[in-house]
Amino acid sequence: xxxxxxxxxxxxxxxxxxxxxxxxxxxxxxxxxxxxxxxxxxxxxxxxxxxxxxxxxxxxxxxxxxxxxxxxxxxxxxxxxxxxxxxxxxxxxxxxxxxxxxxxxxxxxxxxxxxxxxxxxxxxxxxxxxxxxxxxxxxxxxxxxxxxxxxxxxxxxxxxxxxxxxxxxxxxxxxxxxxxxxxxxxxxxxxxxxxxxxxxxxxxxxxxxxxxxxxxxxxxxxxxxxxxxxxxxxxxxxxxxxxxxxxxxxxxxxxxxxxxxxxxxxxxxxxxxxxxxxxxxxxxxxxxxxxxxxxxxxxxxxxxxxxxxxxxxxxxxxxxxxxxxxxxxxxxxxxxxxxxxxxxxxxxxxxxxxxxxxxxxxxxxxxxxxxxxxxxxxxxxxxxxxxxxxxxxxxxxxxxxx
Numbered sequence: 377x378x379x380x381x382x383x384x385x386x387x388x389x390x391x392x393x394x395x396x397x398x399x400x401x402x403x404x405x406x407x408x409x410x411x412x413x414x415x416x417x418x419x420x421x422x423x424x425x426x427x428x429x430x431x432x433x434x435x436x437x438x439x440x441x442x443x444x445x446x447x448x449x450x451x452x453x454x455x456x457x458x459x460x461x462x463x464x465x466x467x468x469x470x471x472x473x474x475x476x477x478x479x480x481x482x483x484x485x486x487x488x489x490x491x492x493x494x495x496x497x498x499x500x501x502x503x504x505x506x507x508x509x510x511x512x513x514x515x516x517x518x519x520x521x522x523x524x525x526x527x528x529x530x531x532x533x534x535x536x537x538x539x540x541x542x543x544x545x546x547x548x549x550x551x552x553x554x555x556x557x558x559x560x561x562x563x564x565x566x567x568x569x570x571x572x573x574x575x576x577x578x579x580x581x582x583x584x585x586x587x588x589x590x591x592x593x594x595x596x597x598x599x600x601x602x603x604x605x606x607x608x609x610x611x612x613x614x615x616x617x618x619x620x621x622x623x624x625x626x627x628x629x630x631x632x633x634x635x636x637x638x639x640x641x642x643x644x645x646x647x648x649x650x651x652x653x654x655x656x657x658x659x660x661x662x663x664x665x666x667x668x669x670x671x672x673x674x675x676x677x678x679x680x681x682x683x684x685x686x687x688x689x690x691x692x693x694x695x696x697x698x699x700x701x702x703x704x705x706x707x708x709x710x711x712x713x714x715x716x717x718x719x720x721x722x723x724x725x726x727x728x729x730x731x732x733x734x735x736x737x738x739x740x741x742x743x744x745x746x747x748x749x750x751x752x753x754x755x756x757x758x759x760x761x762x763x764x765x766x767x768x769x770x771x772x773x774x775x776x777x778x
Contacts, residue, residue, distance in 0.1 A: 377714055378404040380478075381456040382443060384463055386416040386424065386587060391485030392458035393428025394535035395506070400707050405430075408446065409437040411748040412463055423622045427536050440745060444470060447478065453714045454479040461498035462744040468501045469727050469737075479503050479713040479722065486534070486639030489667035491515040493523065500525050501725045503713050506706055508534045509697045511667070530706040534639070534697060538624065540647040545629035548573055548582045548683060551640035552602050556664055557657050560600040565656065566636075567605050569677045574616040576681050584618045585626045585640070632685030637664040641673070642697050650685030667696060735760065 379402045383392040389409065396405050407430055409415060415437070416424065425432060438446060447455065455471060455478045457464050468480055482499045483506030491512070496519060499505055505527050507513050513529050520527040550570055557563060574582040584602050603618050619626055623640050627633070633644040634652045641651045652675040653668045660666070668674060672689040694700075716722045735757050742754035 377402050377454065377711075378450070378452040379454050379456070380406045380408060380447065380450065380452040381458055382408045382410050382467065384410050384412045384459040385414040386420045387485045388458040388460065389416055389421065390424040390427055390536060391483075392456055393424045393430045395428070395456060395458070395483075395532070397428035397430055398535040399710075401711065404452075405434060406450070406452075407435045408443055409435065410443050410459065410463070410467065411437060411439045412459075412744070413746040413748060414460070419620075427622065427624070439748065439750075440467070440470075440741075443467075444474070447471065447474060451476065452478045453717065454481055454710060457482045457499075457502065458485065460744075461494055462740070465498040465501075465728075466737075466741045466744045468499065472501055472725060472727065477717075477722075479710065479717055480725070481506060481710065483507065483532075487637060487642065487664060487667055488512050489515060489664075490661045491519045492661075493519065496520055496523070496525060496527060497728065500527060501727050503528065503722070503725060504706075504709055505529050506532050508532060509695065510699055510703070511695045528709070530709045531699070532704050532706040533699070533701060534642060537643055537646045537697070545627075546580045546631050547626070547629045548577075548580065548680075549626050549630045549633050549640075549644075550582070550584050551623070551633060551635040551638035552584055552586045553636060553638055554587065556636045556638075556662075558599070562657055563600050563602065564605060566654070567602055567609070569654075569656075569680050570634075571609065571613060571616060572677075573681045573683070574613040577683065578613065578615055580615065580631070581629075582613075582616045583626060583629075584616070585623060586618060586620055632683060634680050637667070641668075645688055645693075645698070648687075650687050652679055652685055654680065671696070 379396065379399065381392040381396045383389040393407060396407055421435065425435060457467050457480060459467060464482060468482065471477060471480055480502045481504045482502040484495060488495065488507060489512060496516065507516060507529055513531055516529060570582050570584065586603060606612055606618065623643055627644055627647055627649055630649050632650045632652065633640060634654060635641050636654055641653060644651050651673050653665060653673040655674040656677055657663060659669065670689065671692040673686050675684060675686065713722065738753040738757035742749045742758045
């Protein structure tokens, strides 16, 4: 099977590289970075490729038009669209219109509970939607049916999760996230907890594991980064440090992991490293932490300071990312779709219908790709659509006030 994966940001590149490396029965594989405003840096690229065991000479960075030309030229059996939602919607639609189109696979790169309408809507034209737990499959299936959609879901173990035994380190590792929590006051509160933990054990490090260096783009834009907040602390303890190393390297030295809702918790659990899911801000979809309900991992700030890490409840594991490997059906489902394509019977996937015709499609493309979309139609759509959108938003506000 000839397989091409397309990614755009750091977290999607990490997932795409690992997925590509783990997929069986692939004879030819390539990984493409489609040019968007959130392209990962060379450092982020190297880290992602190392996780997936993908060679640097298998990675290409191309503008959208060249991505489509590459697909026309290479004629892969299947394509993985591993990009952010708005980009996915545009890219999937354009791939679906190619002659003798490939099987279109898509998915999400980490914890995806709770299921969201947008995640489904952006990817509804794909042939196969990859998820990573029985619970995700169940919740996304229910939501898809609720809206009358016909997504086809496949189960796959998170490809970058590495199982090991026991934790031998001494670090308290905090997996920082760009938008969870979002308010500056909440992020400051998290930092204060980490400072208190560092002062409570001056002989052991507290590591703020960030996603990238200053100026590097992430999947989600970050406001009030922890390194920036830490710079404003005049007497920060010396054993509170910031790390940009890969999460796997940070976990090598971890006694335990603290997070709000990072997928790093799944990586830690797989390696036998205990976790605290900080519940100081509650449990809500906004915090992406309902997945930890029933896990026994929630803990408060005192637990963090005291390093009272927890191992998950066994009953939680099977439904949440730790199902048996034989439960994975992504390879079987993908194989069936590729066979249907080769036989010329791959069903068409109708796109979501939107008013506005070609101008609307150009608007969606320009909004998703930003400055990376250099087409005339994109510029025209932006010029026409921006004032029209502002007028529509204003009209809706007036209507709500009546």
